[in-house]
Amino acid sequence: MLLLYVFALSLGICNAAALSPFRKSGRGIEGLVAAREYFYVGGEYVNVTSGNTTNQYMVGQIYVEKLTPPIITYPHGIVFVAGAGQTGTNFLTTPDGRQGWASYFLEHGYTVYLTDQPERGRSPWLPGTGSMVAFSTRDIESLFTATAAYNLWPQARLHTQWPGSGRAKDPVFNAFFATQVQLQSDRLISEANNAKAYTALMDRIGPAYLLTHSQAGAYGWRVGDARPGLVKGIVALEPSGPPFENAFPFEGRERTWGITDLEVVYEPSAGPNATDLETVTVPAVDANHTACILQAEPAKRLSNLAKVPVLVVTSEASFHAPYDYCTVKYLGQAGVNVTFLDLPKAGIYGNGHMMFMERNNVEIAMKIRDWLEATVTVAFPS
Known part of the structure; x- marks a missing residue:
């Protein structure tokens, strides 16, 4: 019991009443003590020859941390997939020590799966497989934590929700950058x-929701496409985009299949390497947004993803604010049941790309929970 109590403290969800009897309240489960376990899933053996010696290694496996509330209110858990440079730890607590989203959804009766992408964090990388890159302090400041100071896109000046100055050597920035x-x-x-590992995870745990962030957005589409019967819904926080071609701060043609670099199923077929996907460019809605590349009509249908409800969430001040609406339009045009939670239109202002860590992170989590429970979640009988 002491170990469970210490774990609850580490999640920021435990107080002096933590060992008292559990009870359901209007805001969740009071006195929550979560059970914690971990496992690895996916991965395959490969042989690597160097000189006259051949050795065997495992590659592609992912670390999964399962957090189970004492009272499971909903039958399907939530799989968290972090974006570039992040791990599952970023959903545990905020850099300034407040409640993270793992704690919030645990409180409301969801089993939580925190994961590290292949070759990321606690998921091993075999040297020689591709190469590794890392973010600098300037990258983090200009894109995530101090965007108003850099003012690199029209909405950047609206960023007010990051806790602290957002600059290197600020204690909150230091705590975040260390992760x-x-x-x-x-x-x-x-x-x-990622598509292979997270599909293996769905096969192991059964029906669940995917919550993806940024770079992981494409991976969520691939897993939903591969396992539409197991992925009960996708919450895509500012998913990789826009369709087909990058917008600031990235450059170049990407996402050959519209929303992914590798194949997803279209009906009629998109052809080899998506060569049968015909596109048109639609003008931007205003000067603060980008033009959108969509399919030429009649549009092909993302037939598997059309079976999976999707929520796309975008912040007011993020570099995604100019173009996430294009991703939403593309998904809708292809037959996906997509809802757009454009945070400023929902009355939530000042957030950047790391919305789940910012001052009002719980307010945003509440909106996501509302969508889950209104759209795709079935609760156990009370």
Whole structure:
């Protein structure tokens, strides 16, 4: 019991009443003590020859941490998949020590799966498989934590929700930057490995929701496409995009299949390497947004993803604010049941790309829970 109590403290969800009898309240389960376990899933053996010696290694496996509330209110858990440079730890607590989303959803009766992508964090990388890159302090400041100071896109000046100055050597920034880890630089290797590993995870745990962030957005689409019967819904926090071609701060043609670099199922077929996907460019809605590349009509249908409800969440001040609406339009055009939670239109202002760590993170989590429970979640009888 002491170990469970200490674990609850580490999640920021335990107080002096933690060992009292559990009871359901209007805000969740009071006195929550979560059970914690971990496992690895996916992975395959490969042989590597160096000189006259051949050795065997495992590659592609992912670390999964399962947190189970004492009272499971909902039959399907939530799989958290962090974005570039992040791990499952980023959903535990915020950099300034407040309640993270893992704690919030545990309180409301969801089993939580925190994961590290292949070759990321606690998921091993075999040297020689692609290469590793890392974020600098300037990358983090300009894109995530101090965007108003850099003002690199129209909405950047609206960023007010990051706790602290957002600049290097600020204590909150230091706590966040210390969590940043290396990531696979080859996006094709990364997408292939992630799609394979998270599909294996769904096969192991059964029906669940996917919550993806940023870079992981494409991986969520691939897993939903591969296992539409197991993925009960996808919450995509500012997913990789926009369709087909990057917008600031990235450059170049990506996402050959519209929302992914590698194949997803279209009806009629998109052809080899998506060569039968015909596109048109639609003008931007205003000067603060980008133009959108959509399918030419009649649009092909994402027939598997059309079976999976999707919520796309975008912050007011993020570099995704100019273009996430294009991703939403593309998904809708392809037959996906997609809802757009554009946070400022919902009355939630000032957030950046790391919305789940910012001052109002619980307010945003409440909106996501509302969508889950209104759209796809079935609760156990009370």
